[in-house]
Amino acid sequence: MSELTIWAYDWVPDGPRGFVRDLRLRWACEEAGLPYRVESTPFKDRSEEHFKHQPFGQAPWLTDGDLSIFESGAGLLHLAGKSEKLMPRDPVEEAETLQWTIAALNSVEMVSVPWWFLEVSGTKDNGLTGWLESRLDHVERVLKEREWLAASRFTVADLLMADVLRVEKVRAFGDRPATESYVTRITDRRAFKKAHADQMAHFANAD
Amino acid sequence: MSELTIWAYDWVPDGPRGFVRDLRLRWACEEAGLPYRVESTPFKDRSEEHFKHQPFGQAPWLTDGDLSIFESGAGLLHLAGKSEKLMPRDPVEEAETLQWTIAALNSVEMVSVPWWFLEVSGTKDNGLTGWLESRLDHVERVLKEREWLAASRFTVADLLMADVLRVEKVRAFGDRPATESYVTRITDRRAFKKAHADQMAHFANAD
Known part of the structure; x- marks a missing residue:
């Protein structure tokens, strides 16, 4: 089974806490019962590696084995492809x-x-x-x-x-x-x- | 084979012509070689039937047999499910x-x-x-x-x-x-x- 990893900022100011969009992916994995890990990417110094995964310099992105996908909406649809709990098959x-x-x-x-x-x-x-x-x-x-x-x-x-x-x-x-x-x-x-x-x-x- | 129908406004002012979003669905069908029809819905008097298909009172929406889907982005992803030309399967x-x-x-x-x-x-x-x-x-x-x-x-x-x-x-x-x-x-x-x-x-x- 491929391993789902949610890449989140390592830190954000108080204001956005509880609202940063890695929450959407965590939530979807929890709803679906999909095992996942969370890894951190620096908020303050965004590397070339960060832009390779997320060309707008934002977070989160999701990796699933060799596959990497940015945009929380796209990550949600990717997870929905793995679980009927998120999206019916009819x-x-x-x-x-x-x-x-x-x-x-x-x-x-x-x-x-x-x-x-x-x-x-x-x-x-x-x-x-x-x-x-x-x-x-x-x-x-x-x-x-x-x-x-x-x-x-x-x-x-x-x-x-x-x-x-x-x-x-x-x-x-x-x-x-x-x-x-x-x-x-x-x-x-x-x-x-x-x-x-x-x-x-x-x-x-x-x- | 189910019949694809793109529901477009019957008329719009000059400004948005060439930009109204039924164009996205027409374009995708043309790229994919999917047969489709275009039907009109009134721009000026938007009926309850219109809001049933598009709850924000906009156009287009797409019907595919019994299925009806609004949001041009969702319609594009629906069409992409029918054709590798629009979205690879890898x-x-x-x-x-x-x-x-x-x-x-x-x-x-x-x-x-x-x-x-x-x-x-x-x-x-x-x-x-x-x-x-x-x-x-x-x-x-x-x-x-x-x-x-x-x-x-x-x-x-x-x-x-x-x-x-x-x-x-x-x-x-x-x-x-x-x-x-x-x-x-x-x-x-x-x-x-x-x-x-x-x-x-x-x-x-x-x-």
Whole structure:
């Protein structure tokens, strides 16, 4: 069996702790029961070797034997290929899971992350606010009608969407009860709590 | 054989013509030689049926027999499952293709689309400019060293990255010769030209 290794920063400042994206991969492995190791890469001095694995100079990336894959979304889909717990094998349910996984990355996060970035940069009049509101309202409308995004059960799409929506400023932006209940329920899962605690301990060890 | 149908708007204003994302799905089908039909959904009055297929009220979505999938990125990965021309089956090459497909959506487009949105909204001091510059510089560095993003040949990752990078304001932002040559080369492909011409004709028919 190939060995899964999640490559995470060795250290990050307090702010992003509990939110750095190696958490997504840890969480997915925990949900699926896939054995994995975590290795560190320097946060402060990013080497040529780092850029070979992650050309944008970010973390995480995932190795699986000889294979190396960056982008947490791509890592999640790679892990989903190993476990039905993350993605059903029925073609219709698989398509539902895939569309909501990409929606988290390209319909919600494509607005929420730049909006967040402008907020923390101290922008006075955030030009993305109306757009974010519209995207979150669409998600709320969907979550009012169902417990899970795809396949009537927990999938990698919920893992990713909940991770996108739990970002503090995004979560505090407006009052969307179905979304809030969804985020609470999904981050109450044992696998999330384990991944979160492990990431916090990983960075605390480096202090 | 199941029947692929791309659902596109019946009409859009002049500005987005040639850029609406049904082009990505048309292009992928043309590259792969997959037979497909195009159906229209109203741009002006978006029905409940539209939101059932695309909960953000956008287009395109793709149907494949009984299966319906939204998000152009998800549609591309679905089509890639049908054709090695879009995504190799060797696990290492498949991972390379997947990571660059997601990078186009979540590392480049996550910055370039909101940046573009702020530009066209007439924002005076676009707070995403430095971030976009950094992302495009990382892509330039990669494209200086290779002809294709993954697997040493054209894949769906190139289709998507070129489509992200060819947006006029993004393409005109800074001087990145390797990126410019990449976009020119990839949009010179027969399949792109066919998809582009077909989209332009589709919207012109509705005028």
